Amino acid sequence: MSGAHDLGPVPTRLTVDVEVVRRLIAEQFPRWSDLPVHPVADGGWDNFTFHLGPQMSVRLPSAAEYALAVEKEHRWLPRLAAQLPLPVPTPLGRGEPGGGYPFAWSVHRWIDGEPATADRTTGGTVDPVRFGLDLADFLTAVQRVDPTGGPPPGVHNWFRGGTLRTYDATAQEALDALEGRIDTALAREVWATALGARWNHVPLWFHGDVAGGNLLLRDGHLAAVIDFGTCGVGDPSCDLAGAWTLLDAAGRKAFRDRLGVDDGTWARGRGWALWKTLATCAAAVDRDDEASAGAHRVLDAILEDHEADRGSSR
Template identity: 70%
Template sequence: MSNTTHLGPVPQRITVDAEQVRRLVADQFPQWAGLPVRPVADGGWDNWTFHLGSEMSVRLPSAAEYALAVDKEHRWLPELAPRLPLPISTPLGKGEPGAGYPFSWSIYQWLDGEPAIADRIADPVQFAVDLAGFLAALQSVDTADGPRPGKHNWFRGGTLRTYDGEARRALATLDGHVDVDLAREIWKSALDARWDGVESWFHGDVAQGNLLLDDGKLAAVIDFGTCGVGDPSCDLAVAWTLLTADGRQAFRERLSVGEATWARGRGWVLWKTLVTCAHTVDKPTRRPRAHSASSAKSLPSTRPVAAPQRRWQRARRPVEASGRRLVLDVPRLEEALRLVARRHSGLRIYLLPDDCSGYPSSTASSTTAPP
């Protein structure tokens, strides 16, 4: 892929309400016209999501760029589903523009579960192994004719150099708040880590909101809007955003990840972290608005919270934002990052060593972010 890929402007998102969804369903799927429609809490960024009865959901892209994934999902998710060890959301019907809504949209089966927030995971190591097993199965699926990186998934599976401009702008913004020289060196190492060119399937947005738990165990994986075929290192970001140190090691071993791939995965999470932090500095109470939606879609809320600090969490230069503290500490180049993001009360970010034996307490109190 070219190093000069242009991500384009930020997508212009539109709003959708429940009444509009009712009209769409009634007009195009009359067999489900009588089912109640209500918004899904935290329904996502790329799509507006609504419950349709108790066993289905309606997903409507929030911008033209996100609508590019609809045909891909209908083409590939039914083929991927039987080859994977956990349930994934699969489409039941494809809708067309109507009722004032301009894009294609989908009806999906509803998968029960709760988001994989760290303190709800029963066994962090087993969770990491199960997640790695799912990704290994996904990577083993035949890639023939699969969707290569492009605008449909914001170039996930392609080169990290696509995001170099965003990363550099974020570093410029954060100069004086974090050790930008060290962050630049980590970023350069990720850019220089060569991919062997062996393509595989990837999810593209392995994050806590897309991983569902049942009784504390990984039960399903949802939202394949950024899936594709290419370099799967983007799926490794979860190693730093959700897994414990022991879980991260088990995750890496289960996937047999080499140094170069691990470095690229570290680059993915560094890019997201830098963009999040930069927008927290610029606009501390607003969701990050990146140069493109490539970074916005997977980022947590940017309302920081104060959190109790252990010795290894103490920031040399903490970022202050609206009276809340975003704790940043980058102690070593050779050991990457730890990103603990989006608890129910807001954003908590720590950049920590890869081999850190401590882990933020799942029951630690924190200051609640403003509504």
């Protein structure tokens, strides 16, 4: 898995409202047409998500690029679900374009839970060490699923599981924009270390987007994992990014030890966290808002973790 790819421009997103969803359900799943439809708060970027009655959700890709995941999820989620220790989305119906909406879409069983925000997982309502261990156990189970025939990195998942060099241009542009605002010399070192840590192992399953909104909590524990739109088979280091975005130092150590990853995989995981954090910081230059502050906190954690590793290897 070598070589870079042109990610192209950010996809042009559609707008989908409740009336579109009601029309699609009535046309394609009339048995559910009497159920109420309500938008989900913070329903995600790749998909618009709606409640369908009390026990189902409707997910409509917001752009053509995101719609590539629909067939993949319907094919692979049932196989993955049978082998994972936590609930994951169960496809109940595959919708087709219609009613003014141009892409394939899905009906899934609804899973209750609160998103695992950093405020919760770094000493709020959640024990960060326990959360780190539970997340590691889930990802270990994902990696143990037979990868035969699984989808390799590609446009369908923005090349998650492939080489970090895909994102080199984005990272370098962000570093240039942040010159004088962060320790760019250290950040460049972190990025170079990640690029230099090559993946030479058997491809494994990965989730591809281990972000707080996709990790659901109940009673202070990791209870479910949703949104497998970027899943695939390849280098699972992309799934380590949550170690810096969601965990404190103690939780991160527990997570790393439980997974038992080698230093190269950890360095690549740090790279996956870094490129997106740099892009967020660069986009928020001269802004003093929650998103900017959060990105800088993550950046600090990444740089400190790299320095600690560098110090321990001397």
